[in-house]
Amino acid sequence: MIEIKNVTKSYRRRTVLDQISLTARPGEVTGFVGPNGAGKSTALRTILGLSRPSSGTATILGKPYAALDHPARRVGAMLDPEALPGYLRGIDLLRWYAAAAGIDSARIGQILERVELADNARKRINSYSLGMRQRLGLAVALLGDAEIVILDEPTNGLDPAGIRWLRELLHQLAEHGRTVLLSSHLLSEVQQLADHIVVISRGTIVADGTLTDLAGEDDLESVFFDLTGDER
Template sequence: MTRPGSNAGGIEGMLSFNELTKRRGSRDILTDITFTARPGRVTGFLGPNGAGKSSTLRILLGLDRPTSGTALVDGQQFATLRDPMRKIGAVLDGSGAHRSRTGRAHLRWVARAAGISNRRVEEMLELVGIADAGNKRVSTYSLGMGRRLGLAAALIADPEALVLDEPVNGLDPEGIRWIRLFLREQAEQGRTVLLSSHLMGELAETVDDVVVIREGQIVADGTLAEVTGTHHTLEDAFFALTGDRGVR
């Protein structure tokens, strides 16, 4: 099934990183980062903590500037998008909601900013399974409920691409499974899904493609099967590629 209005044969929703470099003082944070996340697929952006995953995503979303290179949505930098919320939705740090607001009030605020009716708010509350908690304050939400609220806000404008930074950290097995199935469903509807993580076991059950970053440089880029290669698991491949002894 293709999401209505998408162009599965074109580049709508495609996220491309081209020789992206970021320096802070004399330190190289990112060096020549080049890869593509495509519509209809879940791309896992994998690396140890501090490898440069969050910095890459922040540049994509216009929250930081590169020293050189580009991070593009549909061939454009985020700052030049005419309607960014309809192009890309993101969850970088929980739900992003003020804790004194209710979940419903938060989504109505996001919808108003995007010029979207409150009817879409109710649809999103139902979609992520927190309709019954819509009138509760965000401060009372569990970690999993907060993640669901963040996804609802990211999807409220029906974007072509969805970007998430460590979406399952701290969740219980039920919450992890729900997010995995939810993201697979979003990709099947034609969206580009890019998620960063350092949890290899979970990524291996979720993604189509894998990009591995180590110390600000890409060390592997391909399908899950290609990156895993002759190793028994993605975790084994990760350790071989990064020289990491374990997830921190």
């Protein structure tokens, strides 16, 4: 389980996150959605210990990320596929990551097949399309068979068939008891992918619930578009 409790993050005089709370549970895909600049990536970085909150707590399995035993094997994360080192071949990146995290390298072939990248694994990453980089980043996140999977904008660069494939993959993970948290600025995609949705705007949580719950209170698209104004 992932828990953010009353987290505020400020940079000098600018507040990026304002007392946000969020829970992502095992067996569910939780979608974290909001317009660009709403604070999604900062929240994910806080969960992963890459950004220290000004106040509040962010925990994974009841502990801060850095306090977990073998965190790279318990948490699989993909934050920015554009940052992958282009001079490496895809398979070399996975070999390096497996060695660094103490993961059995026998899983590499299995994961490449699972993300449908086996035929391109020996190409250099700088020759990959954005969609292929997304799949490679997802391979890194899945390599350790982690209990927790955190993905930042995983649908970027994927075509409609790729998004359907991703939906099936994420729900398979949830069905096996994994906790899956993904962010997106596109509500329509999160509605296809997630069981539970948390909406953030200007660093504040403005809606939190299942699709059924949120549709019962208000039209979710109206809530979201009222915040963004230009996302239609």
